[in-house]
Amino acid sequence: MVNTKVELCGVELKNPVITASGTFGFGREYGEYFPLSKLGGICTKGLTLNKKDGNKGIRIYETAGGLLNSIGLQNPGVDNFIQEELPFMKKQGTVILANVGGSTIDEYLKSIEKLNETSIDIIELNISCPNVREGGMAFGIKTETAYKVVSEVKDVCKKPLIVKLSPNAKNIVQMAETCEKAGADGLSLINTFSGMAIDIKVRKPIFENVIAGLSGPCIKPIALRMVYEVSKAVDIPIIGIGGIVDYRDAIEFIMAGAYAIQVGSGNFIKPDICLDIIHGIEKFMEDEKIKSIEEIRGIIGRD
Numbered sequence: 001m002v003n004t005k006v007e008l009c010g011v012e013l014k015n016p017v018i019t020a021s022g023t024f025g026f027g028r029e030y031g032e033y034f035p036l037s038k039l040g041g042i043c044t045k046g047l048t049l050n051k052k053d054g055n056k057g058i059r060i061y062e063t064a065g066g067l068l069n070s071i072g073l074q075n076p077g078v079d080n081f082i083q084e085e086l087p088f089m090k091k092q093g094t095v096i097l098a099n100v101g102g103s104t105i106d107e108y109l110k111s112i113e114k115l116n117e118t119s120i121d122i123i124e125l126n127i128s129c130p131n132v133r134e135g136g137m138a139f140g141i142k143t144e145t146a147y148k149v150v151s152e153v154k155d156v157c158k159k160p161l162i163v164k165l166s167p168n169a170k171n172i173v174q175m176a177e178t179c180e181k182a183g184a185d186g187l188s189l190i191n192t193f194s195g196m197a198i199d200i201k202v203r204k205p206i207f208e209n210v211i212a213g214l215s216g217p218c219i220k221p222i223a224l225r226m227v228y229e230v231s232k233a234v235d236i237p238i239i240g241i242g243g244i245v246d247y248r249d250a251i252e253f254i255m256a257g258a259y260a261i262q263v264g265s266g267n268f269i270k271p272d273i274c275l276d277i278i279h280g281i282e283k284f285m286e287d288e289k290i291k292s293i294e295e296i297r298g299i300i301g302r303d
C-alpha cells in the first residue's frame with residue numbers, strides 16, 4: 001500500500017483530496033454515493049455570520065468546458081451551521097474546513113470567534129466577497145484590503161488559517177505574498193474567474209448580476225500556472241483548485257507545488273468523482289513506485 005497521507009498546516013489528511021466550497025454542501029447528499037470517510041477533507045459551503053438566501057434568477061449556467069455560477073453565498077449562517085451541520089460532518093471521519101465569507105471585517109471576525117469554539121479543523125477564508133464598506137470591490141482584489149482583513153482575522157483566529165485567493169486579483173503572486181506576510185498559515189487557489197453569458201434571443205445577460213464565476217476544466221491550465229508561480233514565491237502550504245476532474249489533474253497540481261487539492265465543479269459531473277481521483281492517485285503512486293506525496297510535491301521547477 002502506498003502512503004497518500006499529507007500534512008496541511010499541522011493537520012493530517014489521509015489523502016490530498018478535499019471537496020471545494022460550494023460544490024459539496026455539507027456533504028449530506030454526497031454521502032449517499034460514497035463513504036465520506038474516504039475523503040482527505042470536506043470544505044463547507046461559504047458561511048456568513050447571518051443566513052443568506054442567495055441571488056435571484058438563474059444561478060448556474062453551463063459553458064463549453066466549464067460552469068458559470070452566481071449563487072450569492074446562499075447559506076444557513078454560522079450559528080445554524082454549528083448546531084445543525086457540524087455534528088453530522090464531524091461524524092464522517094474526515095478533516096473539516098470551514099469556508100468563511102463576509103462583507104465587512106467585523107462580520108468575518110464575529111464568524112471566526114464563533115468557529116474558534118467548535119471542533120472545526122481548519123478555517124478557509126474566502127476573500128472574494130464584495131466589501132460593502134468600500135463600494136463592493138472584493139477584499140481579495142487589492143493587496144492593501146487583503147492585508148487588513150487577513151491580519152485582523154489572524155489576530156483572533158485560533159485555528160489554522162488558509163486564505164483562498166481570487167484569480168481576479170491584479171497580481172496573484174503579490175497577493176499570495178501579502179497574505180503570507182499578514183499571517184496566513186496556508187493558501188488555497190483559485191476561486192472562480194469573472195465571466196458572463198448572454199441570452200441572444202431576449203438580448204439580456206443570463207445572470208441578474210451580469211457577471212458570474214467561471215469554474216471547471218476550462219480554467220485548469222491557468223489555475224495550474226498560478227499554483228506553480230505562487231508555490232515558488234511563498235513558504236506556506238498551498239491547496240490547488242481549478243478544473244480538477246481526474247487523478248492526472250490532481251498529480252499535476254501536486255507536481256506544481258500543491259500540498260493538497262480541491263475538487264469543485266467535477267462533483268457535478270460525477271458525484272463520486274473524488275473517490276475515482278483518490279483511487280487514481282493510489283494506482284499512479286503504486287505504478288510509479290512513489291512512496292509518499294512529498295516525493296513528487298513541487299518537483300516542477302525545483303533546482
Ligand SMILES: Cc1cc2nc3c(=O)[nH]c(=O)nc-3n(C[C@H](O)[C@H](O)[C@H](O)COP(=O)(O)O)c2cc1C
Binds near residue numbers: 021215216219243
Ligand atoms: C456552484 C458553486 C458555488 C461555489 N461557492 C463557493 C463558496 O461559497 N465559497 C468559495 O470560496 N468558493 C466557492 N466556489 C468556488 C469553488 O470552491 C472553486 O474554487 C472553483 O469552483 C474552482 O474549482 P473547480 O474548477 O474545481 O470548480 C463555488 C463554485 C461553484 C461552482
